[in-house]
Amino acid sequence: MSTKEVVLAVARRFLSFVDESPSPYHAVDQIKKKLVAAGFQELREANTWNVKPNAKYFVTKNQSTIIAFAVGGQFKPGNGFSIVGAHTDSPCLKVKPMSIVNKSGYNMVGVECYGGGIWHTWFDRDLKLAGRVLVRNGDKIEHRLVHVRKPILKVPNICIHLQRDHNEKHSVNKESHVCPILATSVQSALNGNNSSTDKDENKSGQTSSKLQPLLVQLLCDELQVSPDQLLDFDLHLADTQPSAIGGILDEFVFAPRLDNLLNAYTSAVGLIDSCADSSLEKEPNIRMISLFDNEEVGSQSAQGAGSSFQEFVLRRLSAGGSQTAFEEAIPKSYLLSADQAHAIHPNYSEKHESNHQPALHKGIVVKINSNQRYASTGITNTILREVSRLGDVPLQDFVVRNDTPCGSTIGPIMSAKLGMPTVDIGAPQLSMHSIREMCCTTSVWQAESLYKSFFINYPQVYNSMNF
Known part of the structure; x- marks a missing residue:
């Protein structure tokens, strides 16, 4: 296939994953299925592990976080983790x-705004429901998707006739304005449903009454x-x-949740692809992906990057060596x-620092901030540049303007907690945190290629460091 056909095929596979991953629980479930198909075995956090060289495993937490790893054939406790x-x-x-x-003759559903979304983009969209439900089945409790x-x-906009300054001043009250309509009270009653909110009628406390x-x-x-x-x-x-390939030249990805399903998916693919040949047999490290929930709200949860879950997994895999193997x-x-990056926006180009304007198609973005909102350093950047050179994947640099607040990622959280060399990267995109985001098809292919190169080549790059 030509390069364009390869890029489009890779992008379409990613979009199928996005459409089947409307919640973190679905994303983890989809990745689990890919891992199992590639020969990975599931471990339970509460069980004893018997991990062997040249074998592949994964473990989940809360069904919304997953850590998967391939043990190098030459791994021994005290060796590194990629x-x-x-x-x-x-x-x-x-x-x-x-x-x-x-309210006002409508049956509505109270919702909470999770993370820092661009909430006005949720208005006038046709909305579905997805997630998980805990169900009693006999004497068992089951997790159901x-x-x-x-x-x-639907969250309908107010018409411009009732708010004439709508185009000049559009302020969303997250509590009173962002409440989706489910049905009208009239049709609900005709359907035989009682939607009374009388608390005395809900004394049972059953979930169904909520x-x-x-x-x-x-x-x-x-x-x-x-x-x-x-x-x-x-x-x-x-x-x-549904997600779509867009643009007159079929070069764009129009989809929800690119931040950060793109890197969750491509890192899983990179790990699986890195194990497709015999390189794992000679590998001294453990190759690993760690996909956490709750990054958008600060990572401070049992299943977030701020927890001890990552450390506990690494310590278990380091057991059996010296007392200081970990x-x-x-x-x-x-x-x-790996978290998405801000591409230069043609209508707001002044928002980017003049020498750091990441573009679509031009490579994965290295995110740098001297105030340590990103964890990248000169050393970790150099390692990445060698990995990208060996994988023939271009890179771009990003630094936020001095007069603009800088976002952050799991990078500083995990590097500070573990003391591990870390670099912050991501694919460039537009409309970050909108209900519909936009990136380029090339980024999906480049991310998969970079992660595969990293897993295969990092030990070689590490051994070349003469300091």
């Missing part, structure tokens, strides 16, 4: 624990359970519009903190 870290969550609207809202693909919710009756009915139909089996839920709203492994290791 890690790509990314995250599975994205800004979204999440259903509140008690979400029944009935749910993905209602039908557009059942949701609109129509929503309970829908979830029960989807999961083939009865209302009294519903124990708890974590439900996300998502756009029903400490010996850390300086030999390297973390690629």
